[in-house]
Amino acid sequence: MNRRQLLHASAAVSAVAILPRATAAETGSAPSFSPSYVRELARALAAKPFAPADEKLPDALKNLDYDQYRSIRFAPEKALWRDEKLPYEVQFFHRGFFYKNRVEIFQVANKNVMPVSYRRDDFSFGEGLGQWPDVDIGFAGFRIHAPINKPDYYDEVCVFLGASYFRAVAKGQTYGLSARGLAIDTGESKGEEFPVFKAFWLEKPAPNASSLVVHALLDSKSAAASYRFTIRPGQTTVFDVEMALYPRVDVEHAGLAPMTSMFFFGPNDRKDFDDFRPAVHDSDGLAIFNGRGEQLWRPLNNPRDLQVSTFADRNPSGFGLMQRERNFAAYQDLESTFEKRPSLWFEPIGDWGDGAVKLFEIPTKEEVHDNIAALWQPKQPLAAKSEHIFTYRLHWGPDAPKPEALARFTRTGIGSRGDDSKLFVLELIGDQLKGVDPKTIKGVVTAEKAEISNIVTQPNPITGGWRLSFQCAVKGQTAIELRAFLAQGEAPVSEVWIYRWTP
Numbered sequence: 001m002n003r004r005q006l007l008h009a010s011a012a013v014s015a016v017a018i019l020p021r022a023t024a025a026e027t028g029s030a031p032s033f034s035p036s037y038v039r040e041l042a043r044a045l046a047a048k049p050f051a052p053a054d055e056k057l058p059d060a061l062k063n064l065d066y067d068q069y070r071s072i073r074f075a076p077e078k079a080l081w082r083d084e085k086l087p088y089e090v091q092f093f094h095r096g097f098f099y100k101n102r103v104e105i106f107q108v109a110n111k112n113v114m115p116v117s118y119r120r121d122d123f124s125f126g127e128g129l130g131q132w133p134d135v136d137i138g139f140a141g142f143r144i145h146a147p148i149n150k151p152d153y154y155d156e157v158c159v160f161l162g163a164s165y166f167r168a169v170a171k172g173q174t175y176g177l178s179a180r181g182l183a184i185d186t187g188e189s190k191g192e193e194f195p196v197f198k199a200f201w202l203e204k205p206a207p208n209a210s211s212l213v214v215h216a217l218l219d220s221k222s223a224a225a226s227y228r229f230t231i232r233p234g235q236t237t238v239f240d241v242e243m244a245l246y247p248r249v250d251v252e253h254a255g256l257a258p259m260t261s262m263f264f265f266g267p268n269d270r271k272d273f274d275d276f277r278p279a280v281h282d283s284d285g286l287a288i289f290n291g292r293g294e295q296l297w298r299p300l301n302n303p304r305d306l307q308v309s310t311f312a313d314r315n316p317s318g319f320g321l322m323q324r325e326r327n328f329a330a331y332q333d334l335e336s337t338f339e340k341r342p343s344l345w346f347e348p349i350g351d352w353g354d355g356a357v358k359l360f361e362i363p364t365k366e367e368v369h370d371n372i373a374a375l376w377q378p379k380q381p382l383a384a385k386s387e388h389i390f391t392y393r394l395h396w397g398p399d400a401p402k403p404e405a406l407a408r409f410t411r412t413g414i415g416s417r418g419d420d421s422k423l424f425v426l427e428l429i430g431d432q433l434k435g436v437d438p439k440t441i442k443g444v445v446t447a448e449k450a451e452i453s454n455i456v457t458q459p460n461p462i463t464g465g466w467r468l469s470f471q472c473a474v475k476g477q478t479a480i481e482l483r484a485f486l487a488q489g490e491a492p493v494s495e496v497w498i499y500r501w502t503p
Contacts, residue, residue: 033108038201038215038226039244043387045217046224046246053101053198057137060130061096069097071126078122079145080107081204088205088212089145089154092116093161094123099140104199108215113201142200144212148233157233163194164218165260169342170237170397176261176282176341177321179394181218181227182245183255183375187308187360195220197227223247223254223382236397237342245388254382255358255375257346257392261321263300264367268412268499272365277332280367282341284325285409286359286374287400287495289317295404295495299412300372301361303502309359319357320345320400321374324410345395346376352390354379407432407486407494410465414501420475422501428486429465432493440488443468448481450474457486474501 072094076082080090095102105116120134141161145154148171158168164181184193201215216227223245230240245254264280265273281300288296291314300321301307322343325331331338355378362371382388395401407430417423433441443457451473460467468486480501486494 033111033113033201035228037113038217038228041199041217042224042226042244043246045219046248050219050221050248053196055100055102057095057100058130058132060132061137062100064097064129066097068126068129069094069099071129072096073124075122075124078119080116080202086205086207087146087209090142090202091145092118092122092142093140095137095140099162101140101196101198102138103141103197105139105142106199106201107204108201109204116202141197142202144214144231146212146233148237157237158231160197160200160214160216164197168231168233168237168239168394168396170233171235172340173342173397174337174340176323176338177344177372178260178370179239179344180255180258180260181216181243182220182223182225183258183373184220184222184251185253186255186258186358186373186375187306188253193220193222195223195225222249222251236395236401239394239396241390241392241394243390243392245382245390247382247384247386247388249384251382251384253377255373255377256390257348257394258373258375259321259344259346260370261300261344261372262364262367262370263302263361263372264364265302266300266412268299268414269301279325279330279338280333280336281323281338283321283323283343283372285322286319286357287322287345288313288319288357289400289402290357291315291317295406295408296498297409297495298359298498299409301500301502302371303361303363305363305502307359307361307500307502309361309500311357311359312354313356314354315352316348316357316376318345318347318400318402319374319376320395321372322400324399324408326398342396343399345397345400347393347395347401348376349391349393352376352378404430404495405432406430406492407466409495409497410463412497412499417471420473421471422474423471424469424482424484424499426468426484426497427460427463427465428468428494429463430494433459433466433486434464436488436493441466441493442487443470443484444487444492445470445482445484447472447483450477450480450482472501474503477501478503 074091107114118136143159146157148155160166165178167178182195195218197216199217203213211232214229218225225245228242232238261283266279286298323341326339360373364371407428411427413425415423443455445452453471455470482499484497
């Protein structure tokens with residue numbers, strides 16, 4: 001278990017305990033699974049009043065500390081489908097510590113639904129843990145393993161654990177940022193609501209399957225929902241997501257395809273950090289391909305005060321929290337290997353209408369906190385007592401899946417020029433900038449309520465890209481909105497860099 005799992009668990013709220021546990025043992029026959037099975041459960045759940053989940057645990061598990069919980073290990077040889085030599089295996093997380101909510105897990109094979117029951121013997125336990133009856137207390141979550149790096153070894157490729165959080169990696173990567181099933185009231189003064197996945201159905205894969213299908217039932221005070229995840233690990237790990245949402249009340253601030261990450265400091269923001277590392281972050285920027293055909297790049301920040309940025313749009317092509325810096329020298333951290341953290345790109349499918357990409361940057365003084373969130377918020381509230389269908393694709397990997405026709409920004413550096421001015425140094429790479437006459441390239445920089453001076457563009461022979469630098473007067477300013485790009489003649493040859501400077 002790691003820092004992010006702890007954070008997600010502590011954020012979780014209770015879910016409804018009433019779940020039709022249609023098992024052969026209880027009913028005498030296993031129910032038949034259909035494409036609408038979980039959707040019908042979600043619809044029925046939303047028609048009932050919300051009720052907190054049953055968090056009852058044996059006394060020995062109620063008050064585990066971090067080290068005690070870490071000592072509880074699932075036995076890999078007991079993994080689901082291990083003995084059948086299938087392309088996927090599933091291991092399970094024990095309840096306890098912050099993970100008190102029971103998560104029901106079922107296997108689906110030949111349309112039959114069978115419960116995956118807790119067995120104490122499937123886990124090993126550290127010293128000092130008490131005893132409790134060997135009864136089915138359920139699970140906290142699960143993780144999926146597949147031979148993503150080597151054909152003869154099953155690596156962990158994704159995990160569902162805590163509230164509605166899940167994470168994944170692509171080939172050669174380590175865990176970083178997370179996605180969520182649903183966010184409600186993120187950044188609102190009344191406090192955020194954290195829906196939870198309360199049950200999962202795992203479709204047994206065929207021996208030659210290239211994907212694994214996972215169904216999930218989500219619940220919260222305001223809404224219930226069903227999900228169908230089609231998971232394809234690889235050079236980029238892709239989740240195809242089909243979501244059916246059933247609000248109990250009008251949901252005014254719904255966050256769809258929410259993702260969370262960590263930005264502690266980087267070359268644009270080192271003012272308060274005395275650290276041997278040049279940068280510490282799981283993501284360094286928010287990329288947006290908006291519905292107007294613009295490509296935007298917003299470097300992340302660790303501000304002194306909460307910052308909320310809204311990018312109004314209609315039918316976006318996609319957005320994501322990206323880790324563009326892939327050079328170890330940029331981090332110098334042998335343990336955390338930030339250069340191997342995945343980017344996460346959201347690709348909507350179908351008509352998503354009017355709304356906004358929202359970015360939340362939360363101040364933090366420790367790198368253990370996920371202080372960055374991004375999501376899509378529909379313009380209109382999601383009406384109660386109705387069905388809302390959303391289909392989208394999540395790409396976990398080294399970069400956005402779409403080819404970029406424009407040069408892109410790879411680094412944002414900021415330094416002081418006296419007390420009244422800041423120097424911005426932006427690095428770009430892209431085939432569009434190779435071999436062009438430097439005299440034909442110009443930097444276009446604008447600022448809201450601030451003076452821009454000394455705009456310089458020049459090739460960078462070290463990176464093979466270009467550098468754009470400028471100075472911005474900051475005296476007396478509390479926030480400055482900046483915008484920059486490179487142009488050849490009147491045509492842009494780079495994406496648009498947008499940034500909010502704060503003291």
